Amino acid sequence: AERLANVSSAIAENRMLLYAQRIERVGDPDFLHYEVLVRMRSPEGVLQGPGEFMGAVERYGMGMALDRHVLSLLFRHLQVCPAHVQQLGLCNVNVSAQSIAEPSFLAFVTDLLERNRCLARKLCFEITETAAVSNIDQARTFIDAVKARGCRMALDDFGSGLSSFGYLRQLPADMLKIDGVFVRDMNLDPVNRAAVRAITEVGRELHMLVVAEWVESAVVADQLAQMGVEGLQGYAIERPIPLERMTQPALRPA
Numbered sequence: 138a139e140r141l142a143n144v145s146s147a148i149a150e151n152r153m154l155l156y157a158q159r160i161e162r163v164g165d166p167d168f169l170h171y172e173v174l175v176r177m178r179s180p181e182g183v184l185q186g187p188g189e190f191m192g193a194v195e196r197y198g199m200g201m202a203l204d205r206h207v208l209s210l211l212f213r214h215l216q217v218c219p220a221h222v223q224q225l226g227l228c229n230v231n232v233s234a235q236s237i238a239e240p241s242f243l244a245f246v247t248d249l250l251e252r253n254r255c256l257a258r259k260l261c262f263e264i265t266e267t268a269a270v271s272n273i274d275q276a277r278t279f280i281d282a283v284k285a286r287g288c289r290m291a292l293d294d295f296g297s298g299l300s301s302f303g304y305l306r307q308l309p310a311d312m313l314k315i316d317g318v319f320v321r322d323m324n325l326d327p328v329n330r331a332a333v334r335a336i337t338e339v340g341r342e343l344h345m346l347v348v349a350e351w352v353e354s355a356v357v358a359d360q361l362a363q364m365g366v367e368g369l370q371g372y373a374i375e376r377p378i379p380l381e382r383m384t385q386p387a388l389r390p391a
């Protein structure tokens with residue numbers, strides 16, 4: 138209950154902060170693609186990542202409240218600087234399993250998209266493969282509805298969950314994000330390297346943009362590009378930055 142109180146008061150007191158992490162497009166270095174990542178600031182000013190509070194959020198059924206709050210903050214920010222948003226290629230935003238299963242969340246999202254039509258084509262919603270597979274009908278409904286309004290969909294953390302390649306055919310996603318646990322040490326671990334290669338081949342066969350996360354070294358980045366992975370995300374590419382820097386060219390890392 139302590140953690141729940143933390144999360145709800147962080148939302149109420151505007152202590153949820155948005156960061157963004159670059160996804161480099163191989164062969165298209167000018168395309169600006171980012172993933173939005175939430176951080177919780179304690180009253181003392183300490184920042185926590187979602188790894189430290191998403192467990193509590195899901196346990197206490199706060200997933201939809203958090204996702205709605207994050208989307209509201211993101212849209213508010215993007216509306217403030219339309220000139221800068223124009224330069225943005227694509228922006229991924231995470232959606233929890235609870236939100237996917239909840240029709241009122243889809244209603245919230247479609248309302249937001251209808252009122253901000255020019256932003257819809259800049260958005261890509263990420264759901265984990267586990268969330269998608271455990272709510273497959275609702276996931277399909279969500280995916281179809283947001284795609285009809287110009288958004289993309291990504292399957293996050295692919296390869297580590299309940300997954301099997303069989304589900305991929307039932308989920309009309311545009312992007313496949315290979316779980317970082319396979320990527321991080323793939324230069325040293327031939328089994329992980331084989332897993333990355335297999336996921337990449339299946340994703341490409343299904344015409345999905347394949348993205349690798351947790352790219353922590355130039356060696357791994359080169360291996361991924363050789364395999365045909367088209368998106369690279371991780372500390373070797375760029376660390377997460379405050380959202381303001383994503384949309385302000387002068388503040389963006391070189």
Ligand code: G
Nearest residue numbers: 173174175186187188189191207231232233
């Ligand atoms: O930043 P960190 O590695 O702690 O992120 C942990 C997980 O939380 C990641 O899987 C990320 O996709 C997820 N996450 C990040 N931001 C959000 C968000 O705004 N909403 C939801 N539901 N999950 C998020």
Ligand code: G
Nearest residue numbers: 174186294350351352353370371372373377
């Ligand atoms: O669940 P999701 O895959 O969206 O989580 C992304 C999280 O991974 C973010 O919290 C981000 O801070 C973290 N992250 C980003 N790049 C790297 C990396 O190179 N290595 C590791 N270990 N974590 C990373």
Ligand code: NA
Nearest residue numbers: 172231263293
């Ligand atoms: Na994600």
Ligand code: MN
Nearest residue numbers: 293294314350
């Ligand atoms: Mn992920």
